[in-house]
Amino acid sequence: MADQVVLLDFWPSPFGMRVRIALAEKGVQYEYKEEDLRNKSPLLLQSNPVHKKIPVLIHNGKAVSESLIAVQYIDEVWKDKAPLLPSDPHLRAQARFWADYVDTKMYEIGRKVWTTKGEEQDVAKKEFLECISVLEGELGDKPYFGGKTFGFVDMALIPFYTWFSVYEKFGNFSVEAEHPKFIAWAKRCLEKESVSKSIPDRQKVYDFVLEMRKKLGVE
Ligand SMILES: N[C@@H](CCC(=O)N[C@@H](CS)C(=O)NCC(=O)O)C(=O)O
Numbered sequence: 210m211a212d213q214v215v216l217l218d219f220w221p222s223p224f225g226m227r228v229r230i231a232l233a234e235k236g237v238q239y240e241y242k243e244e245d246l247r248n249k250s251p252l253l254l255q256s257n258p259v260h261k262k263i264p265v266l267i268h269n270g271k272a273v274s275e276s277l278i279a280v281q282y283i284d285e286v287w288k289d290k291a292p293l294l295p296s297d298p299h300l301r302a303q304a305r306f307w308a309d310y311v312d313t314k315m316y317e318i319g320r321k322v323w324t325t326k327g328e329e330q331d332v333a334k335k336e337f338l339e340c341i342s343v344l345e346g347e348l349g350d351k352p353y354f355g356g357k358t359f360g361f362v363d364m365a366l367i368p369f370y371t372w373f374s375v376y377e378k379f380g381n382f383s384v385e386a387e388h389p390k391f392i393a394w395a396k397r398c399l400e401k402e403s404v405s406k407s408i409p410d411r412q413k414v415y416d417f418v419l420e421m422r423k424k425l426g427v428e
Pocket residue numbers: 219221222223224246261262263264274275276277
C-alpha cells in the first residue's frame with residue numbers, strides 16, 4: 210500500500226517550511242493542509258494535543274510533531290534518497306547542536322527585532338547580527354553547513370531567510386552588507402528546487418507581518 214502523508218501547516222511558518230523542504234528533498238508526495246491558527250482544525254488538536262502547533266506530519270495515520278523531529282523522522286523513513294543527517298555520530302550531534310541554536314537563538318531574537326521598539330529593539334538587532342556572525346563562522350568556506358551537500362542545518366535555517374526582509378526593514382539594517390558570505394549561502398540554497406518550491410515569496414511574508422504588527426499594536 211502506498212504511503213499516506215499529510216502535512217498540517219501554515220504558509221509563512223519557517224517550521225512548516227523545513228518539513229516541506231525535507232519531503233521535497235526525498236521526493237515524497239503528500240497532501241498539504243493549510244491551518245487557520247485562530248480556528249485550529251479538530252485534526253490538528255487531535256494530532257498535536259500538547260502544543261497544538263503546526264507543523265504536524267501524519268504518516269499512515271501516525272502523527273509526528275515538532276519540525277526538527279519531523280525532519281529527522283523523514284530522513285529515517287525515506288533513507289534511500291538524499292540523506293539529510295550525516296552518518297558519523299559526532300557530525301550528527303554537531304548538526305543537531307546547530308539546528309537547536311537556530312531554534313533557541315535566531316528564532317527568538319528575530320521575533321524581537323520586529324515586535325519591539327527603541328532600546329529593546331536595538332539590543333535585539335545587535336544580538337541578531339551576532340547570531341548571523343556565529344553561524345557564518347560555523348559555515349566557514351563550505352558551500353553548505355554539512356559540507357558539500359545540502360543537509361539538516363541548511364534545512365533548519367534557510368526558511369528564516371524568507372523572513373529576512375521583515376527583520377531588515379523593521380530593524381533598519383542589511384545582513385548582506387555585514388555578512389555577504391551568509392547571504393551567498395542562502396542564495397545557493399535557493400537554487401535548489403526542493404527549497405525554492407517549498408518557501409513563499411519574501412514580499413508576501415513581509416506583507417503578512419505588516420498586518421500582524423498592526424494587530425499586535427506594534428506601530
Ligand atoms: N518548535 C515548534 C514550533 C512550531 C510553531 O511555533 N508553530 C507556530 C506557527 S509558526 C504555531 O503553530 N502557532 C500556533 C499557536 O501557538 O497557537 C516546531 O519546530 O515545530
